[in-house]
Amino acid sequence: MRIxxxxxxxxxxxxxxxxxxxxxxxxDVLCLQETKAxxxxxPRAEFETLGYRVESFGQPSYHGVAIVxxxxxxxxxxxxxxxxxxxxxxxxxxxxxxxxxxxxxxxxGTEVGSERFAAKLRWFGRLRAMLEAATKPGEPLVxxxxxxxxxxxxxxxxxxAWRGRILFxxxxxxxxxxxxxxxxxxxxxxxxxxxxHYTWWDYRGGAFRLGQGLRIDLMLASAALAxxxxxVVIDREARKGERxxxxxxxxxxxxxDPGGG
DNA sequence: ATGGTTGCTTAGCAA
Numbered sequence: 001m002r003i004x005x006x007x008x009x010x011x012x013x014x015x016x017x018x019x020x021x022x023x024x025x026x027x028d029v030l031c032l033q034e035t036k037a038x039x040x041x042x043p044r045a046e047f048e049t050l051g052y053r054v055e056s057f058g059q060p061s062y063h064g065v066a067i068v069x070x071x072x073x074x075x076x077x078x079x080x081x082x083x084x085x086x087x088x089x090x091x092x093x094x095x096x097x098x099x100x101x102x103x104x105x106x107x108x109g110t111e112v113g114s115e116r117f118a119a120k121l122r123w124f125g126r127l128r129a130m131l132e133a134a135t136k137p138g139e140p141l142v143x144x145x146x147x148x149x150x151x152x153x154x155x156x157x158x159x160x161a162w163r164g165r166i167l168f169x170x171x172x173x174x175x176x177x178x179x180x181x182x183x184x185x186x187x188x189x190x191x192x193x194x195x196x197h198y199t200w201w202d203y204r205g206g207a208f209r210l211g212q213g214l215r216i217d218l219m220l221a222s223a224a225l226a227x228x229x230x231x232v233v234i235d236r237e238a239r240k241g242e243r244x245x246x247x248x249x250x251x252x253x254x255x256x257d258p259g260g261g
Numbered sequence: 262a263t264g265g266t267t268g269c270t271t272a273g274c275a276a
Contacts, residue, residue, distance in 0.1 A: 204265035
């Protein structure tokens with residue numbers, strides 16, 4: 001089974017690129033973040049033409065997540081369990097062939113020390129509480145998406161410059177560690193130890209051309225699923241060319257469950 | 262250097 005995640009920064013603005021990528025790669029599942037479309041405005045037909053189903057949890061203008069998959073997900077859930085009715089739409093999940101898949105768009109935080117920054121830190125704790133309440137240890141689980149924090153120095157092109165900034169502040173990295181301490185493994189690091197592998201480059205200042213990126217799009221998995229992970233690839237090619245997202249997609253491959261299913 | 266770019270929705274916000 002192959003599962004991908006991509007912050008597309010508007011599914012409508014990115015539609016030709018996303019559908020072309022999907023048709024070329026043909027993953028079983030693609031989790032989308034920053035769809036920036038209501039469920040009614042999601043360009044569903046273009047995905048269905050390619051043989052994919054769409055589960056969307058969107059809102060106008062900002063944020064929004066979705067999962068597209070070749071087979072239907074079961075037990076689809078939308079939002080954190082303790083979310084207020086008017087809260088930003090940042091989480092969607094469901095089950096496929098015995099694997100629980102959760103797509104997340106962690107709040108950016110906007111500015112270190114702001115109320116939004118505090119809410120970002122709390123969001124990691126709320127996600128952990130959801131896993132504790134709803135997921136059994138030993139269950140195959142992947143939590144993937146835009147975490148808006150680079151885990152380690154090797155995930156940041158200039159750690160000294162970024163240490164106190166949003167996306168690489170020590171408080172954010174600590175919040176991520178506390179989430180992962182529930183029992184989540186950074187799948188990319190099972191296969192690659194080196195620095196210089198990024199998933200996001202700021203639109204401003206020619207960051208992509210200059211190699212100034214951060215690895216903030218992650219696939220985190222329980223041990224039960226991590227042991228089945230065969231590869232994780234960041235598709236930098238998808239960040240090139242005309243009108244790209246500021247994020248590259250990440251694709252993971254898993255061996256089938258030896259227990260069947 | 263408190264800059265720069267992009268998208269949504271139409272001037273300001275969020276990222």
